[in-house]
Amino acid sequence: MKIMLEWAMRNRPHLMPEQLQFPPNPFPGRHRTAAPRRLPAAELKAILRACYAEIDIAWSRFEEGRAILEKNPDGLTDDRRELDALLVETGRTVGGIMPWCDQHPGRRSYRSIQRHGGTRMLAQYLHLTVDALVPFFLAIAIQTAANPDSLRNIGRDCLASHPLDPHRIIVDWAKPRAGNAVRRAQRRTFDKRRRYSVPNLVEKVLAMSAPLVAHASPGERDRLFLIRGNRPKGVGVIGAQTLDAGIRRFIARSNEGIAIWNAAHPEQLRCPMRTFSPVLFRGSVAIEHYHAAGGDIRVAQALLNHSRASTTDLYVRGPETQRMYEKTIASLQHRLIGWIAMRQEAHGVERNIDGQFGNSNEGSAEAFSHICINPVAGRSPGSTQGRLCPGFMSCLSCPGLVIPIDSRHLARILQVMRKLEIARDRLDAERWRSIYAPSYRILSEEILPDFPSGLYEAAERLIETLPPLPDPE
Structure with a gap:
């Protein structure tokens, strides 16, 4: 339709009542890919619970066989x-x-x-078989949030000691698409004191697949997940289709166990395990870490080993994330409206864990947040000793700052600027430059030019009526 209308405007302008203008994207999001399915935390924990149960059975069975052969x-x-x-x-x-x-x-x-x-x-x-391998693979995939195909080809030398913490082990694997000229390392550290941590699971897989190494092809002997495949192939890395078939059998076995549990415990019913694929783990685990960090995308970015946060954003999008965005925006809007309305109860508004709002114990800032005696002490959260606290001039540097254009607020700004000018001649030059000069620059260069010249005369008269400001120290 747009192409036809544009042609008519160019070639038959007399037939058009007026020249139409089309927005660059008249239907935003029309061809956007739907958000992929994500597994909630309850399902991830249920999968891990079933994996750990089968891991114990498979390992005890392998140890029994090893004891028989050694005896x-x-x-x-x-x-x-x-x-x-x-x-x-x-x-x-x-x-x-x-x-x-x-x-x-x-x-x-x-x-x-x-x-x-x-x-x-x-x-x-x-030795390791498909049914014994699947629970190990799933547990490692959930804990590492690794790409399934990269994890399927992980090497046998994937474990390394942590250089600083003797209780932690580094798990390293390769991802073919991570980087262009220089491949980014895909690694995470785990506490080996945990029974089902990834290093302990990898060591068990190493032992169970050791009898297969000599029978594998030379190009695959350095891989971790070795199995005896179909007759023409022999021993090699587990294939994607073989892994999918093993996962389907794993789900069937788990649902049989859940049915037995529900029959024996009708008061504690468990939901059957839905069909899933390992490709769902990466985004699902990233979302859980993202929510646990309070919406800090850098946490999910570090988990997924992404070079750009925009790539991580594609993984964490979803209904829960959208609700978190809306709650955060509502919190900021509430604070902004409270500041504009000058309501006394709006000072120190904080959002609690349930998204409700309440008053904190912090007092309201005076003179544009210049109430701290030593803003370079590094005592505030997020600050560094020897550097100016980021909260010291948070009001002036806030991108959502709203200042009404009237003589009363202009008088307040002029009063603060004159106080800072007097302090510039009285204080140490380096202290004034590092602490008060940024605020003075914002007031004089970014805020003051927005006020019309007609308000200055009334503002000068109001300065004498304002409460005196404390001297900057």
Whole structure:
């Protein structure tokens, strides 16, 4: 329609009642991509709870198999159990990797294998499998907020000691799209004293995948998440489709456990686990950190290892973030209106954690916030000793500052400027330059020119009636 109207205005102006003007973007947001699905904190915790339960089972099963192999290093004994015989035979004849049923030596062992859950279950006693890998992968993905494909190809040398804290371990991985000429490091630190921290999980995966390293291709032997794939491929890094299939089985097993729990605890029902993908973890974890930091996007930016905050903003957008924006804007508007109206109860308005407003114990500032005795002491939050406190001239430097254009406010400004001019001749030059000169410059160069000359005569008469200001020190 816009193209047709523009053509008519150029070629048939007599048919148009008037020349139309179109805005640059008449329908803003029309083609904007919808906000991706995010997992709330409750779902992330439920996934982690299910992962930790399966991690304990998989690790205990692997330790049991390792103990059996270490107990019988030279062969079989007469008092062995059937499971011991199967594991020792596999570890001795085929290099510690569970073969397929039709490749297992001896057909009579087929029934024994089936009695113990089949080759997929027995393999978990010997090495890492898809079903055992999935809970480790999901738990590490949530804690690191890493890109799923980058995490899938993480190296076996991803752990490094922290140079300052002996209780923390650095987890490092590569992200192909992080940077152009110079790749940015993707790393986070974790406390190894926590049972399910990423370093402890990685060490378990290292042990469980160690029997597979020698059977992998030379180009993939340095990867962490190794599995025995389909028959043509052999041992290698877990593929994306194989991982998705393992996650679907993980969700099915978790929902079976939830159904058993709900039947046994009808008063404490748990919601079934919804279908999810690891690609949802990165944005979901970033939003939780963003909200916990009170809307500080730098926290989410550091978590996601982004070079620009605009990239992080694409991850944290959503309904909850929009409500936080609206609450913050409402708080600033409330303070601004209270300042303009000069209401006594508006001084010191603070927003509490529920978004309500209340009065703080701080008094109102006089003489444009110049009430601090030593603004370079560094005692205020966010200030540094030896440098001017950012809150000292916060009123004058506020981008939302509103000054009514009338003789009363002009008189107040002129009174402050003359007080500062007198202090310039009385105080130490360096002190005046570092503390009071910025305020004087804002008053004289940015605020005073906005007042019309016709108000100066009335303002001069009002100066004598104003309360005296304290002398700057």
